Amino acid sequence: MNDEELRSLVEEQWTALEAEAATGERRLRVCNLPVDVDSGSLALAVDHEGYRHVLLPIAMHRKVRHGLDGPVLRLRKRPLEDAETYQHYADLACLRHDLDDLFMELCVDVLAAARELPEDPVKALYRVLDRWKALFRTQGTPLGPEELAGLFGELTVLNRLLRKDPSAHRLWYGPEGYRHDFLARTRAVEVKTTTSGEGRRPRIHGLDQLEAPEHGTLCLAWFRVHRVGASGVGIAFSEAVAEVLRLCDDESALLDLLARAGYHPADAVHYQDVRFAIAEERWYVVDAHFPGLTTRALTAAGVPVSVLDVEYTIDLSGEIPATLPPDQVSRMIDSLIQESV
Structure with a gap:
């Protein structure tokens, strides 16, 4: 699946999730993607406020970095449970609907990078976030x-x-x-x-x-x-x-x-x-x-x-x-x- 196909799939799944009725403030509407890593399948979600999420499965003991907590992006560790499974995820969410199109491009990059690094999808996520942040970095004075x-x-x-x-x-x-x-x-x-x-x-x-x-x-x-x-x-x-x-x-x-x-x-x-x-x-x-x-x-x-x-x-x-x-x-x-x- 190339990036364009992945982009179409992500948009289609998010649109379908947004059409479903929310069932509670603390619940997510979730769908798995056909993108597997060592710890499970990557997933998309929509919360009760309609915010979009991308979910990367992680081990229970794995830490997720602090500091990304709005007002646009929020990253947290989140456990999800259904009738058959209990899984921890690194949950990246966009908290502004007017930036959903940019979040789409970011998530496609994240999913593609995780596919290339299935043993550590969170590290792949950090690499992508860092590349995007690099657009706004200024060059410093070289060290002596x-x-x-x-x-x-x-x-x-x-x-x-x-x-x-x-x-x-x-x-x-x-x-x-x-x-x-x-x-x-x-x-x-x-x-x-x-x-x-x-x-x-x-x-x-x-x-x-x-x-x-x-x-x-x-x-x-x-x-x-x-x-x-x-x-x-x-x-x-x-x-x-x-x-x-x-x-x-x-x-x-x-x-x-x-x-x-x-x-x-x-x-x-x-x-x-x-x-x-x-x-x-x-x-x-x-x-x-x-x-x-x-x-x-x-x-x-x-x-x-x-x-x-x-x-x-x-x-x-x-x-x-x-x-x-x-x-x-x-x-x-x-x-x-x-x-x-």
């Missing part, structure tokens, strides 16, 4: 060398989280300007990356960056990276971006985070020859023995805190404080994931 290295370090940690949970991008708060780069309820990770070949001297921004969450734990992940040539041994920056997008279950949400971090796909040509090799990696527990200035520590010492915009450098060049062994780093990552469930 230190900004690229810093983002590469955060993507390295994000990659490890996404390998354990495809929804782990929700833990990435760095692009939002939060004090910690990754955060669950009581656990956080701050990432510092340097291109310097000497010392371990991360720059700390603010008196709260080395403060753990309330009753929680903070780790500092420190990376030394070297910029290598296009033919050198290392990881291309574009490959790091492509890998987290591949692992993530919501490309659109992750692209928004990348944009807030300063990366825009339109600028990818500027980074095509950027490649980093990780020369050193160390993880630390930020506890009472870790060097740093924090509001809590100064207050506990009786020092009044009335200064703003504090930045300072700490020196981790020696063997103290001790670094976390790899097994404890793995447990920290697992704990972050578990707290996000």
